[in-house]
Amino acid sequence: MKRLVILGGGESGIGTAILGKKEGFEVFVSDFGKIKPKYLDVLKNNEIEWEDGGHTEAKILNADLVMKSPGIPDKAPLIKKLVEAGISVISEIEFAARYTKATLVGITGSNGKTTTTMLMAHLLKQAGLKSVAAGNIGDSFAKWVALDDQDFYALEISSFQLDGIVDFAPHIAILTNITPDHLDRYEYKFENYIKSKFRIAENQTEKDYLIYDADDPVITDWLAKHPVRSQCIPFSISKQLEKGAYYAQEEINILIDDTTMTMSTKNLTIKGAHNTKNAMAAATAARLLSIRKATIRESLEGFQGVEHRLEQVLKINHVSYINDSKATNVNATFYALDSMSAPTVWIVGGVDKGNDYTDLFPLVNEKVKGIICLGVDNAKLLNTFSGMVETIIETQSITEAVKIAYKLSDKGDNVLLSPACASFDLFENYEDRGRQFKEAVRNL
CATH class of the missing domain: 3.40.1190.10 (Mur-like, catalytic domain)
Structure with missing residues (x-):
């Protein structure tokens, strides 16, 4: 029986474990972090061996085949060891x-x-x-x-x-x-x-x-x-x-x-x-x-479009609140700002992936009346955009960001959450960020 080791107990890992078991592999799932309860239930119900909170190398390096979660980089030491040992490391697809x-x-x-x-x-x-x-x-x-x-x-x-x-x-x-x-x-x-x-x-x-x-x-x-x-x-x-x-x-x-x-x-x-x-x-x-x-x-x-992608949330006092939390890079935010047809209060920030914001300058000059930086570290955004808009404010809370946006916006304006960054500093993922934004808007 061939041994399939799965690194990462998230959606792709658990799916692979189910398919691996069905196809006759001896399956072992190992997650460096904590596996969510809903996924643990699946593993237990399917009698699949697992561990979380760390990797036991001896149980991994004896694999015939390894499926790694897309979140694990190729340069991780464990992946390098597997490759050196001649073990095939593949993705779920x-x-x-x-x-x-x-x-x-x-x-x-x-x-x-x-x-x-x-x-x-x-x-x-x-x-x-x-x-x-x-x-x-x-x-x-x-x-x-x-x-x-x-x-x-x-x-x-x-x-x-x-x-x-x-x-x-x-x-x-x-x-x-x-x-x-x-x-x-x-x-x-x-x-x-x-x-x-x-x-x-x-x-x-x-x-x-x-x-x-x-x-x-x-x-x-x-x-x-x-x-x-x-x-x-x-x-x-x-x-x-x-x-x-x-x-x-x-x-x-x-x-x-x-x-x-x-x-x-x-x-x-x-x-x-x-x-x-x-x-x-x-x-x-x-x-x-x-x-x-x-x-x-x-x-x-x-076709109605996708949640968290230029999603119209609510109109409050003739101000449109738009959730574009899925914009995790500059190019996506470029599309969002480009499609704004009214003065916009822009909520931006998160984990910067080496962003170059220069492409956004003409759009910011033309459409943005105020910027709210929402991230643990906003220094780069503040340095980049400070001279361009009258108001630039930083915050670490989505509720506060929405309250500030409410005060900055006037009748006919847009409030746009389009972060241009990853969300992992303050949120679980971009969906979590988008949902919290919508919740905060509804609570205004």
């Missing part, structure tokens, strides 16, 4: 993909991947296909494969998960964009991060597809120098294309295999140029999967 015959649509990118994944899942469901969204969202991919294998998966995939693949190859890969993010994990080299994102296509064949943003110079330059085997299908909002998807005169046009589909963007519920791109990417994938044009139109027009 690699493990799960080995045990399903489903059609996989893999979606990656610095921004827009959650919205595109949710849109893709919505399109598949509306088309009546047995399908779910998994990967970085919802239940883990491995858990689905183990307990209720689907015919189609829309998988949101991070660069960390792609770092742990060997044979993983989605039939359709979508690359939404690439901007500097997580550089702390890539030796502060942007090209390492780009290479990581492109791993989504590295095992694809001529029968597979890579859908990508042709307006993104990082992607087009990389593709010019590192061609892929899959069929490349671009999308653009700035130029007319002979193949792929493009936007013109408030219409999306999709041209694939001599068939054309046109739809108006006027009725799209999700607004902004970036969402037009997300819609084009998902619709193009749907066309490749032969989903009917009418179904695509209806699905895109009925």
Whole structure:
């Protein structure tokens, strides 16, 4: 019996444990921190051996295969020991993909991947296909494969998960964009991060597809120098294309295999140029999967968007409160500020991942009337933006941040939580940050 060791007892770890057990592995789960009670219950019910609060190396270095949580960096000493011992260390998507015959649509990118994944899942469901969204969202991919294998998966995939693949190859890969993010994990080299994102296509064949943003110079330059085997299908909002998807005169046009589909963007519920791109990417994938044009139109027009991504919370005294907690990098916040059509009080801050805020300067000058820094260490934000706005205040509490925003805002203004940073200094994760923000707004 082969021994599968799982490092990390979170969503991906527990899903992998269930699938590993089902596939006949001897499974051991080890977590350096504490495993949550809901996950412990699953391990106990499935009679899977586990430990938390530290790693017992002797029980790990005898593995035949190791699945590590995406949160554990490759340079962690234990991972280095495993690699030196010749033990294969893979990610959950690699493990799960080995045990399903489903059609996989893999979606990656610095921004827009959650919205595109949710849109893709919505399109598949509306088309009546047995399908779910998994990967970085919802239940883990491995858990689905183990307990209720689907015919189609829309998988949101991070660069960390792609770092742990060997044979993983989605039939359709979508690359939404690439901007500097997580550089702390890539030796502060942007090209390492780009290479990581492109791993989504590295095992694809001529029968597979890579859908990508042709307006993104990082992607087009990389593709010019590192061609892929899959069929490349671009999308653009700035130029007319002979193949792929493009936007013109408030219409999306999709041209694939001599068939054309046109739809108006006027009725799209999700607004902004970036969402037009997300819609084009998902619709193009749907066309490749032969989903009917009418179904695509209806699905895109009925899609409500994603929680914590430019989510309208409430209007209080004619001030709109907007939750964009999912904006954990500068580029995501750029989209958010760019879509503001009224003076904005901006709540920003958290764990800075080596952010360069210069791209935001024109938008801050144009749209932002006050900045509230919400983080344990706000020095960089204060140094960067102090001269640009009349009011810049720092706080370590979301409740206080919302109260200050209430005082700073006037009739017709927006209050925008778009942190441009990770959330781990004051919150469990960006969802927790978003929920606490909404709670604080409702309590005003």
